[in-house]
Amino acid sequence: MDKSMERENVSTLLLEVMQSVFFDPGITIDDETVAEDVNGWDSLSHVRLLLAIEKKFSITIGPLEADRLKNVGELIDLIQKKMAG
Amino acid sequence: MLRNETQDTRPLCILVGTCISFGIQYLLLQSDEFKKTYRMKAYRTHRNQKIMSDFNISDEELNEASVFIYHPPGWADWGNDEGYRELLRRIPDHVQKISYPYPVFHALWPLHAHEKRLEDPSREAGFGQSDAIYAYGDSFVLSQMRQGLSTEEIIRRYLDLNIPDIVDVDGILKRSIDTQIAKEESTDVKIIDFVVDNFKTKRTFVTMNHVGNVSLIHMTNQMLQMMGFAPLPDSLHDSLFEMIDPQMPIHSSVIKHFGLTFVTPDTRYRIDPRRNLTFSEYLTHYIEFR
Structure with a gap:
């Protein structure tokens, strides 16, 4: 995985992960997207999403690291930070 | 006055928590030692409720308390995390604080x-x-x-x-x-x-x-031990529906x-x-x- 991946590419791959995790090809995201905007996403289904993100981007996200993320933009930032890491 | 009200002089145990605290409350009250020692007041959130907008625990009440049982801040969507931290900061030093998980x-x-x-x-x-x-x-x-x-x-x-x-x-x-x-x-x-x-x-x-009874009993027994009381009897589990x-x-x-x-x-x-x-x-x- 390219460690300097462009933010837009991260966003595209993240969208693929979300569509796959929630079995919904109709999901769309942008930086301001929050869990309530995405079919199926809530704090309890977050774990499955994080696992899929770890696998897709070959990164590790700590148990409590993703708890405080406010939106997809912050999630993308975290993924980029981890990839640069 | 229609009933004879007497002042309950037992010190107060305040229990704060999510819906699982219903089970903790019930189980604590199954301990004779706990019941003889404390009166209890429970503050509980339910789905779609926010803890701080629903709870109004006064300094006077906190001062009456001997024990305060609570989830640590940041464990759930309290709605007002800083407000909750402020509540915890207001707990007087004399109060025994027991924090317990909201397990997922x-x-x-x-x-x-x-x-x-x-x-x-x-x-x-x-x-x-x-x-x-x-x-x-x-x-x-x-x-x-x-x-x-x-x-x-x-x-x-x-x-x-x-x-x-x-x-x-x-x-x-x-x-x-x-x-x-x-x-x-x-x-x-x-x-x-x-x-x-x-x-x-x-x-x-x-x-x-939501934990099941066996987990609720396991947590409650730890609380009782921290208060110096005996654990609940083993037979209790078999007598309960899932709470x-x-x-x-x-x-x-x-x-x-x-x-x-x-x-x-x-x-x-x-x-x-x-x-x-x-x-x-x-x-x-x-x-x-x-």
Whole structure:
């Protein structure tokens, strides 16, 4: 995985992960997207999403690291930070 | 005055928590030593409630307390985390503080999804029905519904599905455990070791965020010990219905994958006060949202 991946590419791959995790090809995201905007996403289904993100981007996200993320933009930032890491 | 009111001079135990605190409250009051020593006041959140907007615990009440039992801040969507921290800062030094977990365990329900149909304002639950169970949606079922499949076809496909083929359930188990371990670094009461040792043989959880009786008793006994009291009698467990509902049905492939011995594919689950359904019966009700 390219460690300097462009933010837009991260966003595209993240969208693929979300569509796959929630079995919904109709999901769309942008930086301001929050869990309530995405079919199926809530704090309890977050774990499955994080696992899929770890696998897709070959990164590790700590148990409590993703708890405080406010939106997809912050999630993308975290993924980029981890990839640069 | 119609009744003879006498001043209760027992010191106060304040219990703060999510819906699982209902079980903690009941169990603490099963201890004669606790009951003789303390009177209890419980502040509890429920679904869609925010802790600080609903709780108004005065300094006077905090001063009356001898024990304050609570979840650490940051464990749930309190709605006002800083307000909650401020409440905890106001607890006087003389009060014994006991923090306990709000445990979450995803492994037995790996396809959980937020259920948006609950947000339909025109929807009303039928008599005796509870919306609570449908707070636990299912990604697979919802995806099949979006494709317009019939209820019968969705059920057939779902019962045939081997969930570990499409979801890393062992990864979810590991992450559930790791997260709980990390969170329990900040609690006096611990539960995760008990869950790891027992989740295959006992109903440690009834939903992913609601512990079962055995776990409630395990937590309560730690609280009692911290207060210097004896644990609850072993016989208590057998005399209780599961105190927290709903009970979320578990897919047969998950039962098989983990080798769960406390349920079978035909086990009935109390999904609300009136319905006691098998997994496949529950699926019909869930799909049709009735």
